[in-house]
Amino acid sequence: MSQDAYSEGDLRNTGMSLRHDREWDYELDRIIDEIEERDATKVGLQFPEGLKRRGPAVADDLRELCDDDVTFLLSGQPCYGACDLDTYLMRRTDVFVHFGHSPMKESDKIIYVPLFSNVDPYPIMEESLEELDDPDENPDVGLVTTAQHMNLFEDMCEWLEERGYEVHTRRGDDRLTHEGQVLGCNYASADIDADQVLYVGGGKFHPLGLAMEHPDKNVVIADPVNNVVTIADTEKFLKQRYGAVHRAMDADKWGVIFCTKIGQGRWEIAEKIIEENDNAYLITMDEVTPDRLRNFNMDAFVNTGCPRITTDDGPRFHKPMLTPGEYEIAVGNKPLEDLEFDTFHGTW
């Protein structure tokens, strides 16, 4: 955008004529600045699955704010997390915007837009206090959230402190960008000295993982999106995992999945399994889907990639799929009591 065009009609902060939805902050200003600074002509946009339908309206708004010679490309690759970074599109565009997740890979041309939510979390946090211990008896509480609410994290800490709590927070490990952040595969930010943790965020995906990883802690869910307070209950989750392990105990031929996505490669674990088991075969892929595995004539699979595909999507696969730890139990190397949640640490 030339300076002339810019001064003629800067709609950036008016909210006028813009077609994108207002539930999330797409940070159009920041994107436009970056496009102008780099004289970008090809701009890639990657949205999480649930927001892909909003992509065209966001592209429309950006087109309005840019020179005509800028082409926007929407990533059609599946996107459920930071690991799903569309590296193909990233390499072939001047500016690449990944919405909804915090950085897994840093690069000059990638803009990470966390999509901060515009929802007010305090009414539902107020309700959630009923599920936490009385601060006079047990003031220690952990606080965690997702990328969408990170902008309010310090505010939320203060809010709890004002109500008499001693809030324990932690940045976690290298995989986590922010203090108090959780990922589907990493709950190191909840390794804190409190036996109750408040999770503020939408859905049960994260708090269930948190409760599996920290079975000794009471995980209270304050969900401002669905406006509901619940306690994370891992019983169904655990039963499903025990069931998968038991069904896999008779397996002869094992497919060992090595996921080629950024942030998911655990080569040493995969290699160790195939070295020790002559009936284990290494299979490499990016998306791990039931369709792709159906054509392999295996009795069971062990997935060294994303643990949440194994545990949450497990029942959709035609054969039992286990985490590496669960595999050790199924082949008899470890006792059933050792079953634990599979997490990822460090970066790629």
Add this chain to the structure above:
Amino acid sequence: MSQDAYSEGDLRNTGMSLRHDREWDYELDRIIDEIEERDATKVGLQFPEGLKRRGPAVADDLRELCDDDVTFLLSGQPCYGACDLDTYLMRRTDVFVHFGHSPMKESDKIIYVPLFSNVDPYPIMEESLEELDDPDENPDVGLVTTAQHMNLFEDMCEWLEERGYEVHTRRGDDRLTHEGQVLGCNYASADIDADQVLYVGGGKFHPLGLAMEHPDKNVVIADPVNNVVTIADTEKFLKQRYGAVHRAMDADKWGVIFCTKIGQGRWEIAEKIIEENDNAYLITMDEVTPDRLRNFNMDAFVNTGCPRITTDDGPRFHKPMLTPGEYEIAVGNKPLEDLEFDTFHGTW
């Protein structure tokens, strides 16, 4: 494999103790030679979808014939054609074997094993003569086949010539490796001076494309795999295409798919569409599947990638999906009579 181990027990040509099936020639000798020559320790194997279940047995046989330090990795990426080359696995292995298709991309470390079929084509070719014109009246016939039967192509030509036919063959264009070869997306080898073409091979996928691309020719199918002779009939295929074009005529928002696979990028076509249509949005992806498109809120799609996904899988998508030529008809730039089969020419 050291020379010692090699001389101790070379099972390569004995057929003893080997677990792989015998319907196809996996050319294990050639693979082993290449592994030894390169001192490879990581070997990638990629099979077409229909033969993925045979992969572990082939890997077992190769393991038996190699040093212990060689690790075999099976590609779990979908594979329906030469375009589906698993470039990730290729880049990360010392030797990469792609089974079942002829080369789309040449590289030192890729071994293309065409998987020549062991089936005898002559009995079914004998039967197919009844569907060809009497050679005394019309001796001109084209002959085409797929990678699986290329090893017999010259033999089959001679066989027809011995029966009084004048056989017309052609290498086609750069996309085709062999004289007389057809691909799902390219029938240039049938651009010959004969109004009848004999296709020898399994299934109707190729001859249907051939008949669509050459509607003036009678396409006789001699299928030695299913042991049946038929005539390619494009009526159902055409009706389905006309239906898709009609349903797309009301579309407002168009998703323009740019496929990132090797050999499928038609950037100029995609770019032209979005430049001319403000309601068209560029979407990039490798696998084009119904799941991936469902989350985009579009009224119709135009696929600049593999035409066979558009035409053969079209009905599986929730919204009409057209080829670039069909799109021009749907938006009114061309008359319905211009509908023709979409093919790919040249290499990537």
